[in-house]
Amino acid sequence: MKFVDHLDEAAKKNNSLLCVGLDVDLNKLPADLIKSEDPFFLFNKNIIDATRDLVCAYKPNSAFYEMYGLPGISSLMRTIDYIHEQGLPVILDAKRGDVGHSSAAYAKAAFQAFKSDAVTVNPYMGYDSVQPFIEYREKGVFILCLTSNAGFRDFQKSGSGEPLYKSVARHVKEWDHFGNCGLVVGATKPEELKEIREIAGDMPLLIPGVGAQDGDLAAAVKYGINKQGLRAVINSSRSILYAADPRIEAKKLRDEINQWR
Numbered sequence: 001m002k003f004v005d006h007l008d009e010a011a012k013k014n015n016s017l018l019c020v021g022l023d024v025d026l027n028k029l030p031a032d033l034i035k036s037e038d039p040f041f042l043f044n045k046n047i048i049d050a051t052r053d054l055v056c057a058y059k060p061n062s063a064f065y066e067m068y069g070l071p072g073i074s075s076l077m078r079t080i081d082y083i084h085e086q087g088l089p090v091i092l093d094a095k096r097g098d099v100g101h102s103s104a105a106y107a108k109a110a111f112q113a114f115k116s117d118a119v120t121v122n123p124y125m126g127y128d129s130v131q132p133f134i135e136y137r138e139k140g141v142f143i144l145c146l147t148s149n150a151g152f153r154d155f156q157k158s159g160s161g162e163p164l165y166k167s168v169a170r171h172v173k174e175w176d177h178f179g180n181c182g183l184v185v186g187a188t189k190p191e192e193l194k195e196i197r198e199i200a201g202d203m204p205l206l207i208p209g210v211g212a213q214d215g216d217l218a219a220a221v222k223y224g225i226n227k228q229g230l231r232a233v234i235n236s237s238r239s240i241l242y243a244a245d246p247r248i249e250a251k252k253l254r255d256e257i258n259q260w261r
Contacts, residue, residue: 001138002137002138002179002180003089003117003118003138003139003140003180004140004179004180004204004231006089006117007056007057007089007140007204007230007231007233008230008231010055010056010057010087010088010089011056011230012230014053014054014055014056014254015254015258016054016055016056016254016257016258017056017221017225017230017232017233017234017254017257017258017261018054018055018056018234018236018250018253018254018257019055019056019057019058019059019091019206019233019234019235019236020047020051020055020058020059020235020236020237020240020241020250021058021059021060021061021093021208021235021236021237021241022044022047022058022059022060022061022064022079022237022241023060023061023064023237023238023241024040024043024044024064024065024241025064025242026039026040026068028241028242029043030043038071038074038075038078040065040068040072040075040076040079041075041078041079041082044060044075044079044082045079045082046246047240047241047246048079048082048083048086050246050247050250051240051246051247051250052086052088054247054250054251054254055088055250055254056088056089056233057088057089057090057091057117057118057233058083058088058089058090058091059090059091059092059093059206059235059237060076060079060080060090060092060093061093061094061237062076062092062093062094062114063094076114077113077114077115080092080114080115080116081115084115089117089118089140090115090116090117090118091116091117091118091119091120091140091142091206091233092110092114092116092118092119092120093119093120094106094110094119094120095120095121095122095144096110096119096120096121096122096133097121097122097123097124097125097129097130098125098129099125099128099129100128100129100131100132103128103129103130103131103132103133104132106132106133107119107132107133107135107136110133111133111136111139116139117139117140118139118140118141118142118182119133119139119140119141119142120142120143120144120184120206121133121141121142121143121144122143122144123143123144123168123171123172127171127175130143130175131175134175134176134177134178134180134181136180137178137180138180139180140180140181140182140204141180141181141182142181142182142183142184142204142206143168143172143181143182143183143184144168144183144184145165145168145169145172145183145184145185145196146165146184146185146186146189146192146193146196147184147186147208165192165196166195166196166199168183169183169195169196169199169200170199172200172203173199173200173201173203176203181203182203182204182205182206182231182233183196183200183203183204183205183206184205184206184207184208185205185206185207185224186207186208186209186215187207187208187209187210187215187216187217187219187220187224187234188209188215188216190216190219190220190223193205193207193219193220193223193224194219194223197223197224197225197226201226202226202227202231203231204231204232204233205224205231205232205233206233206235207220207224207232207233207234207235208235208237209235210234210235210236210239210253217234217253217256217257217260218260220232220234221234221257221260221261222260225261229261234253234257236250236253239253240253
């Protein structure tokens with residue numbers, strides 16, 4: 001099954017555009033889990049068990065696992081396998097992008113070793129750095145377009161004439177030969193999100209920045225969805241993971257998103 005079809009299927013089944021980001025912070029884990037053999041996986045399993053009927057996808061950020069070496073990577077792989085057992089797609093947030101042969105290796109790692117359904121990619125080095133990911137036609141490739149961090153203005157809104165983020169959106173639209181490309185657009189940029197959706201057509205948009213970053217949820221949904229009310233992947237991480245009751249928080253956000261669809 002192609003990634004976009006899997007994503008649409010999950011969104012319809014769970015009536016949800018919510019994606020939970022699994023960015024695990026060891027310092028915030030319960031003491032009883034820290035003493036266990038695999039605290040990261042057990043924490044993620046608890047989150048997944050509490051929210052699997054409320055989401056359209058999960059998004060583990062590879063950096064939070066890689067920094068612990070082999071044990072962290074093992075936890076990440078176990079987490080991805082467990083998400084697949086629930087029938088849900090996994091977006092590996094790795095922000096890869098390098099010269100062609102290096103990107104080919106990164107793509108193989110993301111899609112064959114880690115078995116993710118989609119991956120985030122940095123387009124700064126141009127098409128040959130993105131192409132190896134796109135060649136995995138059944139997989140999704142979310143390309144950074146307009147991010148939610150404070151430093152986005154340094155490059156993404158600059159350019160002679162058209163700003164860089166619009167150029168990225170137009171290029172990715174041209175690169176989407178197999179219907180497996182998407183864009184990453186922060187919820188903190190609602191007007192730009194509207195412009196990007198108009199350029200992107202039906203491509204899925206991964207939208208971080210709600211929750212802890214105080215992005216405009218209503219605008220993110222209104223401008224992020226396509227004409228069918230789908231293909232906006234609204235990500236929230238910390239505000240759900242470390243809530244007193246992650247299920248209550250996830251359901252609250254899922255339902256709030258649906259109010260604006």
